[in-house]
Amino acid sequence: MINIPSTFKISFRALRVNKMRSALTMLGIIIGVGAVIAMVAIGTGASRKISEQMASMGSNLLIVLPGATTAGGVRMGAGTQSTLTLGDAEAIQKECPAVSDVAPTLNGTAQIITGHLNWSTGVIGTTPSYLVVRNWDLTDGRSFTVQDVKSAAKVCLLGQIVVDNLFGEQNPVGQTIRIMNVPFTVVGVLSPKGQDARGHDQDDVVIVPVTTAQKKLFGTQFPGMVRIITVKAKSAADLADAEKQITELLKQRHRIGQKQDNDFTVRNLTEMMAAREESSKVMTLLLAAIASVSLLVGGIGIMNIMLVSVTERTREIGIRMAIGAKTWDIRLQFLIEALTLSLIGGIIGIIAGVSTSVVLSNLSGWPTVVSPVSIFLAFGFSGFIGIFFGFYPAYKASLLNPIDALRYE
Amino acid sequence: MSLIEARKLTKVYSLGDVDVRALDGISATIEKGEFVAIMGQSGSGKSTFMNVLGCLDTPTEGNYLLDGIDTGGLSRDALAEIRNKKLGFVFQGFNLLSRTSALENVELPMLYNGFPAHQRQENARKALKSVGLEGREGHHPNQLSGGQQQRVAIARALVNDAPIILADEPTGNLDTKTSFEIMELFVKLNKESSMTVILVTHEQEIAAFSNRIIRFSDGHIISDEQVKK
Numbered sequence: 226m227i228n229i230p231s232t233f234k235i236s237f238r239a240l241r242v243n244k245m246r247s248a249l250t251m252l253g254i255i256i257g258v259g260a261v262i263a264m265v266a267i268g269t270g271a272s273r274k275i276s277e278q279m280a281s282m283g284s285n286l287l288i289v290l291p292g293a294t295t296a297g298g299v300r301m302g303a304g305t306q307s308t309l310t311l312g313d314a315e316a317i318q319k320e321c322p323a324v325s326d327v328a329p330t331l332n333g334t335a336q337i338i339t340g341h342l343n344w345s346t347g348v349i350g351t352t353p354s355y356l357v358v359r360n361w362d363l364t365d366g367r368s369f370t371v372q373d374v375k376s377a378a379k380v381c382l383l384g385q386i387v388v389d390n391l392f393g394e395q396n397p398v399g400q401t402i403r404i405m406n407v408p409f410t411v412v413g414v415l416s417p418k419g420q421d422a423r424g425h426d427q428d429d430v431v432i433v434p435v436t437t438a439q440k441k442l443f444g445t446q447f448p449g450m451v452r453i454i455t456v457k458a459k460s461a462a463d464l465a466d467a468e469k470q471i472t473e474l475l476k477q478r479h480r481i482g483q484k485q486d487n488d489f490t491v492r493n494l495t496e497m498m499a500a501r502e503e504s505s506k507v508m509t510l511l512l513a514a515i516a517s518v519s520l521l522v523g524g525i526g527i528m529n530i531m532l533v534s535v536t537e538r539t540r541e542i543g544i545r546m547a548i549g550a551k552t553w554d555i556r557l558q559f560l561i562e563a564l565t566l567s568l569i570g571g572i573i574g575i576i577a578g579v580s581t582s583v584v585l586s587n588l589s590g591w592p593t594v595v596s597p598v599s600i601f602l603a604f605g606f607s608g609f610i611g612i613f614f615g616f617y618p619a620y621k622a623s624l625l626n627p628i629d630a631l632r633y634e
Numbered sequence: 635m636s637l638i639e640a641r642k643l644t645k646v647y648s649l650g651d652v653d654v655r656a657l658d659g660i661s662a663t664i665e666k667g668e669f670v671a672i673m674g675q676s677g678s679g680k681s682t683f684m685n686v687l688g689c690l691d692t693p694t695e696g697n698y699l700l701d702g703i704d705t706g707g708l709s710r711d712a713l714a715e716i717r718n719k720k721l722g723f724v725f726q727g728f729n730l731l732s733r734t735s736a737l738e739n740v741e742l743p744m745l746y747n748g749f750p751a752h753q754r755q756e757n758a759r760k761a762l763k764s765v766g767l768e769g770r771e772g773h774h775p776n777q778l779s780g781g782q783q784q785r786v787a788i789a790r791a792l793v794n795d796a797p798i799i800l801a802d803e804p805t806g807n808l809d810t811k812t813s814f815e816i817m818e819l820f821v822k823l824n825k826e827s828s829m830t831v832i833l834v835t836h837e838q839e840i841a842a843f844s845n846r847i848i849r850f851s852d853g854h855i856i857s858d859e860q861v862k863k
Binding site: 230540545 | 729
């Protein structure tokens with residue numbers, strides 16, 4: 226009959242006898258488990274950040290950019306090719322059935338002044354549907370209206386950063402600010418959104434009616450010009466249709482022939498972000514795989530030491546066999562030894578991995594997410610490694626001939 | 635039915651091209667309560683015989699019946715169980731586990747027999763007391779003299795109440811005085827607990843403690859006689 230608690234005791238004693246050796250063997254597993262946990266935490270953190278950015282960007286988005294495409298890519302020089310107009314935006318809204326909302330934008334940078342404070346920030350001229358498209362709420366006040374756009378009213382919405390810088394604790398709704406010396410009435414405050422995919426703070430913004438931006442603030446080469454049109458499709462499934470419909474419509478409107486290049490580009494933002502998220506997941510897997518190699522090496526270290534240990538203790542094995550240890554008594558003794566090494570190593574590795582993740586995110590600002598699943602997996606895997614690499618030495622020990630083992634010098 | 639019955643035991647070792655017949659048709663019976671000394675020159679096959687009796691080695695041919703059970707067809711684990719329950723071993727080199735206290739060494743056979751921890755300790759203490767090592771339970775083998783180590787080994791052989799003790803040159807590493815003390819212990823166990831003791835030795839004065847001497851030479855039994863006292 227096998228006596229598990231006593232077998233554990235025997236194993237612990239054997240490990241204590243060779244403290245240095247046991248510690249070094251464990252180190253392999255510690256590094257392996259620690260690396261897996263830290264790498265997965267970094268990868269998961271990156272994925273999660275991208276997911277959050279996707280959520281803050283709004284869903285099912287296409288953007289229409291002006292400018293000629295070349296064979297290689299898109300020229301992004303602002304205003305170098307100003308081909309999109311408010312008319313285009315209205316036409317997309319009316320004539321593309323796959324589209325639910327359209328928000329034309331004309332943006333720039335401006336100095337904003339209130340009382341004795343001033344602040345330089347991005348100004349976006351757009352329509353009320355911008356908030357729908359970007360999935361953006363107000364914390365205070367109201368949005369401006371379609372009527373405000375038509376009449377080029379001097380009203381604005383403030384992002385949280387702007388509020389903090391110009392008004393502090395005061396309620397800005399109803400107050401007047403001057404943008405490039407033009408007075409605007411603050412009608413609403415935007416809810417905070419945080420950084421976008423490029424690390425740009427989305428809350429550092431002032432939103433005004435697009436017509437007001439065109440006429441009072443930035444001026445345009447021709448009436449009705451806009452920089453970008455952001456389009457929300459009815460659903461994720463409609464994205465491709467919407468892209469096609471917009472391209473067809475704009476080709477018609479801009480009178481572009483079959484063989485001519487388009488003077489605009491339609492980009493599927495959601496797809497791009499999804500691709501980024503996908504690639505970051507692949508990166509996580511890759512990192513975990515590389516880290517797993519060190520875990521594997523740690524396992525081989527355990528096997529190596531266990532083989533040495535079996536050889537060193539051949540005589541002990543012989544004695545145990547002579548007084549009645551059965552095959553599995555001997556096997557378990559060495560298996561439990563290997564398992565103890567790998568599990569203790571695993572626990573220390575988990576602590577090391579988690580603290581590395583915490584230190585990394587504190588020092589370098591990388592977002593890291595230590596998931597319980599990765600801890601559980603790493604622990605389970607180190608146990609598996611112990612059994613897997615411990616089995617052969619244990620098996621070898623159990624097959625020794627008692628006579629030969631007893632005579633071993 | 636004899637306790638131990640050997641029927642035409644043959645053990646052949648192959649050393650390269652040469653076959654060595656360590657045992658060549660040995661037949662013998664040993665009854666319960668006997669004290670037998672097995673003598674012979676080195677290489678006479680007495681140790682091989684002992685190993686077969688101890689279920690540590692299997693004969694090439696022939697049958698070995700222990701307590702009426704033919705050990706020939708038994709698995710490794712079945713043999714291990716026989717060693718654990720019916721046989722107690724005492725070796726020339728003591729074969730104690732180093733870095734392990736006397737008490738724990740004596741506990742070992744019970745470890746493979748499913749005894750609970752407190753029972754193991756109690757039995758081991760009793761066994762150590764019976765070989766005169768009371769108060770040395772916590773000593774490690776390297777803190778004990780040769781005689782004391784051999785006593786620990788004897789306690790280990792006794793602790794599972796095995797009916798047979800197999801001692802392979804138990805006094806080979808001990809001085810004369812200690813040897814005699816160890817032999818007295820065997821005699822006492824044989825007389826008072828009616829244990830069967832089988833002893834391998836090449837010293838006449840050690841063999842003289844026994845009741846029956848079997849002499850081996852070249853794998854054969856050349857004499858088997860009772861000791862006159």
